[in-house]
Amino acid sequence: MKKIAIVGYATSPFKPGIRDIHLGELVFNTVQEALKNTGMSIEDIETVVDASCDIIDGRSISNTFMIEPMGAFLKEEAKVEEDGAYATIYAYMRLLTGKFKTAMVVSHGKISESSPDTYSGTIADPFFMRPMGITALTSTALHVSTYYGHYGIDEKYAAMVAVKNLGNAKLNPRAHNKGDYTVEDVLNSEVLATPIKKLDSPPVTDGAAVIILAVEGEAEKITDTPVWIRGVGFINDGFYLGHRDLIELPSLREAARRAYAAAGIKNPAEEIDIAEVYESYSFNELMLYDGLGFCEKGEGWKLIEEGTTCRDGKLPVNVSGGALGANPLMARGLVNMIEVATQLTGKAGEHQVKKDLKTGLVHSTSGFCFQSNVVWILSNEKG
Amino acid sequence: MSTDKISFEPKVLEGEINIPYKWTTGPAAGKFLTTLRDERKIIGLKCSSCGRVSVPPEEICGKCRKRNSEFVDISDEGELVSFTEVRVPVFWQPAEPPFVIGFIKLDGADTLLIHRILASASSLKKGLRVKARWKEEREGHILDIEGFEIIQEG
Numbered sequence: 001m002k003k004i005a006i007v008g009y010a011t012s013p014f015k016p017g018i019r020d021i022h023l024g025e026l027v028f029n030t031v032q033e034a035l036k037n038t039g040m041s042i043e044d045i046e047t048v049v050d051a052s053c054d055i056i057d058g059r060s061i062s063n064t065f066m067i068e069p070m071g072a073f074l075k076e077e078a079k080v081e082e083d084g085a086y087a088t089i090y091a092y093m094r095l096l097t098g099k100f101k102t103a104m105v106v107s108h109g110k111i112s113e114s115s116p117d118t119y120s121g122t123i124a125d126p127f128f129m130r131p132m133g134i135t136a137l138t139s140t141a142l143h144v145s146t147y148y149g150h151y152g153i154d155e156k157y158a159a160m161v162a163v164k165n166l167g168n169a170k171l172n173p174r175a176h177n178k179g180d181y182t183v184e185d186v187l188n189s190e191v192l193a194t195p196i197k198k199l200d201s202p203p204v205t206d207g208a209a210v211i212i213l214a215v216e217g218e219a220e221k222i223t224d225t226p227v228w229i230r231g232v233g234f235i236n237d238g239f240y241l242g243h244r245d246l247i248e249l250p251s252l253r254e255a256a257r258r259a260y261a262a263a264g265i266k267n268p269a270e271e272i273d274i275a276e277v278y279e280s281y282s283f284n285e286l287m288l289y290d291g292l293g294f295c296e297k298g299e300g301w302k303l304i305e306e307g308t309t310c311r312d313g314k315l316p317v318n319v320s321g322g323a324l325g326a327n328p329l330m331a332r333g334l335v336n337m338i339e340v341a342t343q344l345t346g347k348a349g350e351h352q353v354k355k356d357l358k359t360g361l362v363h364s365t366s367g368f369c370f371q372s373n374v375v376w377i378l379s380n381e382k383g
Numbered sequence: 384m385s386t387d388k389i390s391f392e393p394k395v396l397e398g399e400i401n402i403p404y405k406w407t408t409g410p411a412a413g414k415f416l417t418t419l420r421d422e423r424k425i426i427g428l429k430c431s432s433c434g435r436v437s438v439p440p441e442e443i444c445g446k447c448r449k450r451n452s453e454f455v456d457i458s459d460e461g462e463l464v465s466f467t468e469v470r471v472p473v474f475w476q477p478a479e480p481p482f483v484i485g486f487i488k489l490d491g492a493d494t495l496l497i498h499r500i501l502a503s504a505s506s507l508k509k510g511l512r513v514k515a516r517w518k519e520e521r522e523g524h525i526l527d528i529e530g531f532e533i534i535q536e537g
Binding site: 019020058117118120121122124126127128129130131132133134135137138141142144145146149191192193194195196237238240241242243 | 393395398400404406408412416437438439441445464465466467468469470471473474475476477482484485486494495496497498499504509524525526
């Protein structure tokens with residue numbers, strides 16, 4: 001199979017509300033930045049995939065007004081109503097067809113122009129979940145109550161994840177929600193929906209992220225430091241929360257299994273050097289350790305207690321600060337990808353992990369309670 | 384990054400989108416909702432292949448990909464599996480916060496129902512027995528059941 005690499009990327013500033021520039025300019029600026037970083041011009045980009053959301057943008061088919069700023073004018077362009085890490089699947093497939101040599105993925109959202117609650121509330125169905133007030137927050141609270149209750153995990157371990165991610169964010173210029181907190185600070189912060197508290201929760205973030213992919217042969221001409229895609233897995237579970245297995249996390253587990261199989265990874269906890277996962281809420285990160293096979297089932301709390309997933313641990317997770325540090329909806333998956341690519345090429349500056357890195361994992365999710373998951377394995381070696 | 388910046392007064396256009404909908408329920412949700420209304424009864428759907436009984440009724444079994452058609456009666460009592468007390472306003476909330484929602488395993492069902500728990504969170508724990516409190520005026524809506532109350536022992 002053709003080998004494909006990430007050859008360039010850029011992010012916009014991430015802020016709780018970007019008021020000085022509109023969405024088009026935000027996207028235009030970020031695309032320009034990605035091109036400048038790679039020394040490419042927009043003519044070098046053969047196809048474009050957009051990740052955005054109609055409800056967030058307040059327009060149907062929200063890519064229709066984004067063609068010019070993306071640089072997709074009279075090109076083969078399509079939109080994915082999903083996070084950018086999903087749009088990357090389509091860009092990847094287009095390159096695999098052999099028809100294109102380069103592809104760009106553009107993801108963006110200014111959620112502060114409406115509200116995160118409206119966005120996630122409309123994911124729920126009108127018959128059974130909306131009347132119960134199901135949103136990202138409340139579905140996660142129910143999931144946490146179920147999973148943590150099943151395994152008897154104390155909420156202090158989730159607070160330790162919040163402390164880690166908000167602390168990691170301090171070193172990351174792309175993060176805007178950061179600080180030195182203690183477990184007690186987290187546990188004593190305002191309760192939103194038990195057991196989730198304010199400091200367990202993501203901020204409101206506007207922003208855009210762009211990556212450029214190229215096929216083998218072309219990638220090496222564009223950059224000296226391509227980051228190679230070694231495997232991907234993506235899986236969808238059923239919809240209604242009460243019909244699903246919220247303890248076994250089958251969609252997450254299977255997405256990871258497929259990504260590992262493609263990349264030839266036998267023991268993820270040993271072979272993965274760094275991971276960026278879409279945790280959204282601190283509690284979710286321990287479930288991710290479980291579903292991604294970083295630990296035994298229900299034992300994610302051990303990894304945070306032992307410091308395994310801390311910045312200087314054996315398997316650092318979310319050294320960027322994760323979604324707690326910045327949560328640009330629709331763009332977070334690409335931010336994860338950019339973070340891992342930056343780390344694998346030693347370009348992360350102040351928040352560069354101080355160890356040799358070869359293999360990185362990127363996770364993103366969509367829907368309620370890990371309904372859909374995508375797992376990418378990246379490497380600085382072509383393989 | 385852009386060249387030739389235009390000087391302008393920052394302007395934000397305020398507006399809203401208010402879209403009425405009429406959502407057809409389909410046979411599974413439809414029969415479930417009209418049975419709540421007319422018979423004050425909860426029903427589930429049984430998969431003809433794996434036998435799983437789902438509430439609310441799952442029209443198509445995800446695992447077996449069979450269209451389910453065998454309705455079975457389900458108790459309006461069951462066990463509280465997990466719950467959350469929501470303390471901040473959320474979209475389409477069933478009540479002013481704080482309110483409690485939970486997963487309930489109804490007797491006779493293999494899946495969990497999400498519904499309101501009509502009790503203070505401090506009085507709740509996993510495994511408590513609960514029972515539906517029905518509304519007198521019902522319209523064929525999941526909130527024809529106001530919520531679930533703890534069954535007092537003895």
